[in-house]
Amino acid sequence: MSSLKGRRILYTGASGGLGHRTTLDLLNAGAEVYALDRDHSKNEALLADTPAPLQSQLHLIEADLADQPGLQSLLAQLTVDRALDAVINNAAIYPSKAFEEYSLPEHAQIHAINVEAALICTLAALPGMRKQGWGRIINVTSITLSGEWENLAPYIQSKGALLGLTRAWAREFGKWGITVNAIAPGAFPTDAEKIHPDPEGYSAMVLDRQAIKRRGHAGDIAAAIRFFLSEEAGFITGQTLAVNGGWTMQ
Template identity: 80%
Template sequence: MSLTGRRILYTGAAGGLGHQTTLDLLAAGAEVFALDRDHAKNAALIADTPADLAARLHPVEVDLADRPALQSVLDGIVAAGPLDAVINNAAIYPSKPFEAYSLDEHAMIHAVNVEAALICTKAALPGMRGQGWGRVINITSITLSGGWEDLSPYVQSKGALLGLTRAWAREFGKWGITVNAIAPGAFPTDAEKIHPDPEGYNAKVLASQSIKRRGHAGDIAAAIKFFLSEDAGFITGQSLAVNGGWTMQ
């Protein structure tokens, strides 16, 4: 599948799932504006990008909770040309009992996981509307299905993204813009470091899934590339679970 000429904004692009997907998008011909606040992960992404693709990778180190900084970055990107797609992937993932979260912590999780998606999508919308084509992909989570404790602000934020997926799909469709969600299952990324018993958690994941292997970033990359493609042009407002059959809809 070719994405030649497509300008894609990708938040959390250097993280556990984002890193490989960014490389796959570049390999498919896209120009990727890769937003991530982690300096070491950004450096690793740059190092892993083949030399012949490097000119189309634009890594940007920015904290998505810093609204003025994020807006400044986005203003510069869209001034150079319209964005074809936005992938709202970045998220923070703290874990503790509900009553232990302060309201400020709730606000910070919402700022990164939801408000940044609002800002990025709003920045890209005029260009997409003007060209009569666009793709927005929101990365949600298997945790929306229930069964996970100590993650209430994170689950709340992903529920908000799912609601926005449906609302934006209804509103943006008349301009040729599709909006869909991808709900990853349990992938072996840094997010799993919150679990005190990694081996036990790994065994639990495999026991819960129908497919008896751990998911990898390429599984998410394939779903993202599908939603970016012309083949998905009549699909909008949907949520695709990529979880090895842990939950089924």
């Protein structure tokens, strides 16, 4: 797979359960990663796990994606001199309760972080990508779009919006050499699973539904992201890669 040496990558949720491993892989591949995450302790853990020779390539940015003016200002500074080569829209929140228990402000907050932040990041990167005639945008969606989950309606709605944007952006941006694709992770053992009251029972349920009888790990997602960022994936756009051990198949 081609090197990412010199590529500037904006990655939201970069210090989380799936982002941590991927960020390290991108750094090892030569990329310069602008890691946006609001969790200070996870950012510190990511920095501690980054080998000293690679730390100059890692730019940790603690930012609240719900602060849209602040996010726009930050991104303007990142793109003033050099283009961003890739954007990975990964950050999301996932409160769980019955649909009727969500307030309208809660719906708005989930949409702001899961969708509108992706809009802002993409808008910031687009002019530079257009000018250089090359870019990669990856939206992280979810297996929950398959319809097998309840009590996550606003989260699932937000991931559906990202899927629609993946296809719309792919159609619009392709003429500038920009590809836009989605990765739909299955059920991975990250902090997201803490919303389940019976972790062992949930894990058994996951393995029962998967064709591959092991739990997924962050390296599985990292490999998919590396592929979509590569030159080898330059003729693939508007697609969703399901990384779920064969839980759902297309």
